[in-house]
Amino acid sequence: MKVTIKDIAKFAGVSTATVSKVINHKDENISQPTREKILNIMKEYNYIPNTAARSLVTKKTKTIGLVIPDIRNPFFHELARGAEDKANEEGYNIIFCNTDDRIEKEEKYVSMLIEKMVDGIIFTAASKRMNEFEHLRNNRVPIILVDRDIDLKDIKGKITVDNCLGAYEGVKHLLSCGYKNIIFLSGPLSTHPSIERLKGYKRALEEFHIPYKEENIFEGTYQSGWGYETVKMLLKKHIDFDALFCGNDLIAIEAVKALKEAGIKVPKEVGIVGFDDIYMATLVDPELTTIRQPSYEIGYSAVEMLINILEKKVKTKEKVVLNTELIIRKSTMHR
Amino acid sequence: MKVTIKDIAKFAGVSTATVSKVINHKDENISQPTREKILNIMKEYNYIPNTAARSLVTKKTKTIGLVIPDIRNPFFHELARGAEDKANEEGYNIIFCNTDDRIEKEEKYVSMLIEKMVDGIIFTAASKRMNEFEHLRNNRVPIILVDRDIDLKDIKGKITVDNCLGAYEGVKHLLSCGYKNIIFLSGPLSTHPSIERLKGYKRALEEFHIPYKEENIFEGTYQSGWGYETVKMLLKKHIDFDALFCGNDLIAIEAVKALKEAGIKVPKEVGIVGFDDIYMATLVDPELTTIRQPSYEIGYSAVEMLINILEKKVKTKEKVVLNTELIIRKSTMHR
DNA sequence: GTGAAAGCGCTAACAT
DNA sequence: ATGTTAGCGCTTTCAC
Numbered sequence: 001m002k003v004t005i006k007d008i009a010k011f012a013g014v015s016t017a018t019v020s021k022v023i024n025h026k027d028e029n030i031s032q033p034t035r036e037k038i039l040n041i042m043k044e045y046n047y048i049p050n051t052a053a054r055s056l057v058t059k060k061t062k063t064i065g066l067v068i069p070d071i072r073n074p075f076f077h078e079l080a081r082g083a084e085d086k087a088n089e090e091g092y093n094i095i096f097c098n099t100d101d102r103i104e105k106e107e108k109y110v111s112m113l114i115e116k117m118v119d120g121i122i123f124t125a126a127s128k129r130m131n132e133f134e135h136l137r138n139n140r141v142p143i144i145l146v147d148r149d150i151d152l153k154d155i156k157g158k159i160t161v162d163n164c165l166g167a168y169e170g171v172k173h174l175l176s177c178g179y180k181n182i183i184f185l186s187g188p189l190s191t192h193p194s195i196e197r198l199k200g201y202k203r204a205l206e207e208f209h210i211p212y213k214e215e216n217i218f219e220g221t222y223q224s225g226w227g228y229e230t231v232k233m234l235l236k237k238h239i240d241f242d243a244l245f246c247g248n249d250l251i252a253i254e255a256v257k258a259l260k261e262a263g264i265k266v267p268k269e270v271g272i273v274g275f276d277d278i279y280m281a282t283l284v285d286p287e288l289t290t291i292r293q294p295s296y297e298i299g300y301s302a303v304e305m306l307i308n309i310l311e312k313k314v315k316t317k318e319k320v321v322l323n324t325e326l327i328i329r330k331s332t333m334h335r
Numbered sequence: 336m337k338v339t340i341k342d343i344a345k346f347a348g349v350s351t352a353t354v355s356k357v358i359n360h361k362d363e364n365i366s367q368p369t370r371e372k373i374l375n376i377m378k379e380y381n382y383i384p385n386t387a388a389r390s391l392v393t394k395k396t397k398t399i400g401l402v403i404p405d406i407r408n409p410f411f412h413e414l415a416r417g418a419e420d421k422a423n424e425e426g427y428n429i430i431f432c433n434t435d436d437r438i439e440k441e442e443k444y445v446s447m448l449i450e451k452m453v454d455g456i457i458f459t460a461a462s463k464r465m466n467e468f469e470h471l472r473n474n475r476v477p478i479i480l481v482d483r484d485i486d487l488k489d490i491k492g493k494i495t496v497d498n499c500l501g502a503y504e505g506v507k508h509l510l511s512c513g514y515k516n517i518i519f520l521s522g523p524l525s526t527h528p529s530i531e532r533l534k535g536y537k538r539a540l541e542e543f544h545i546p547y548k549e550e551n552i553f554e555g556t557y558q559s560g561w562g563y564e565t566v567k568m569l570l571k572k573h574i575d576f577d578a579l580f581c582g583n584d585l586i587a588i589e590a591v592k593a594l595k596e597a598g599i600k601v602p603k604e605v606g607i608v609g610f611d612d613i614y615m616a617t618l619v620d621p622e623l624t625t626i627r628q629p630s631y632e633i634g635y636s637a638v639e640m641l642i643n644i645l646e647k648k649v650k651t652k653e654k655v656v657l658n659t660e661l662i663i664r665k666s667t668m669h670r
Numbered sequence: 671g672t673g674a675a676a677g678c679g680c681t682a683a684c685a686t
Numbered sequence: 687a688t689g690t691t692a693g694c695g696c697t698t699t700c701a702c
Binding site: 002004005006016020021023024026049050052053054055056057058 | 698
């Protein structure tokens, strides 16, 4: 039999109210002997309070929903770990959900999370269509947007990165190195960060007075395999380029592989810049020049922001933009 | 104001019992008009049932705890994704927890999960010391062990892989290729899979009549950096070897890097076998020969097994051992 | 310093 | 075919 607060109260010879007070550390007015007796009995009977019952009255669950495209994506598992670490520090748990950027899954998950009465949601939204989100209507669950900056009502905060600036710096670096014909192997352009990165790409070209060519943009996916196949195709079609600006490090790593297989030297013949700075960027040959994103910090800060809102400790800014950083390694060189 | 079942009942002019029945599809005895009226009103008012209240009476939460060392480890995020996919299929959610293989964190998390009344826990336990797990005493939450096969009472199931056999095949492959002096760059030997892999390593040596040497075993961690540093050290100390059997692919990839930097050719001078077959194994140069583990399936099957137990649909085996597979690529060669 | 009691939103016998 | 009612285990106000 599960032991409840009633049992503890009975064994301790006090009321459940008193036990409840010591459980929740609202025990300023409880005498030391009583407190101790209760604590001992709780330990003795291995008492574990029932959160569902508590939540029913407090309207708080101490759990947070994390809705991301795919935990297997290095960017997102770093983010997830950052979020979980902060949540754990504050006594919260995290329910994670993989949407694969599909709206139906997003809707289903958000609505499940609201049913479960999560205290808040950290959300990477697939696209702008989110505005039609029915479930958010009568709902008071605060949502923090991460990674993608989308206009969605009822959003309580946003944590992003300046993707445009990051991309701009990456492409500018390529240009300064002397690469001239830069292909952008982009992630899905339905997605906010990719759009911003494209802007940054254009801005850098402009600054260097290099005409922008639509045919240098290839829209792909963050699924494994796309980068490799695309570069193979480029080569086969004899499309001309001397540099690749990649939507993420995975694409970049795959690009390097395809190039190497074709006997093309990186960075001598083709320069490559990735995005994210995942751990692997450092382990491939040549080590990847990339735009670092503070993925762990994004998750960590998002939970921090959420908890600040929930516990009203501090007034928080509703929008935080973290910095990207150009990390120059061996896949680019001055020439 | 949040709308409750009472409100719906009132607006529909029926009792809460009736509403409850249609919510839970126990509505065989509800007339079609009533059912429809209720459904419409629920939609109209955007009614979302409160799971805490429901859980309090049903003792079920439709949520599962997932306790793993670190979501950033490729093996575990594949596993996590498999678990989440299956959970989602069945209408469950997953709370994930990172223990970093630390017992205190394991205990804290398990106890949080029990408080939250999760229906079950998928657990990668750090070590045998788990036997002293206090919190499991008065507890009826079913636990499925994954990855590590530990004797822990109250375990309802186990999903593992034959690490001994996997390692045996890997080392045997090395031996058959003609490599003779194989160093084992092991993960933490406090951990079940590492111990088993060591056994497999020994068994293969034995079969080839090669004496086992303790000094060929290096115990490390799965933290990034260890493999690289260790190989650097091996080289510096002029320790002799012509093959490396690695505790996981990360170690193997780092080893390749260290070797390359020293101008040592893989697989010509040194053969390398990894473990796990993470996606990156295929992207490094040379592509990694490795022992594949079905990490996604482990997670998926674990949730499947758990739900079978919870919903008593099928009698399940209490222990499942999935297969490893030797994947021969380019980091080993016959010579 | 401690307790009585109401109620959180829902489900599930049991009635009707 | 539908309603009545008694909890589930806890917190919280108010009274003592």
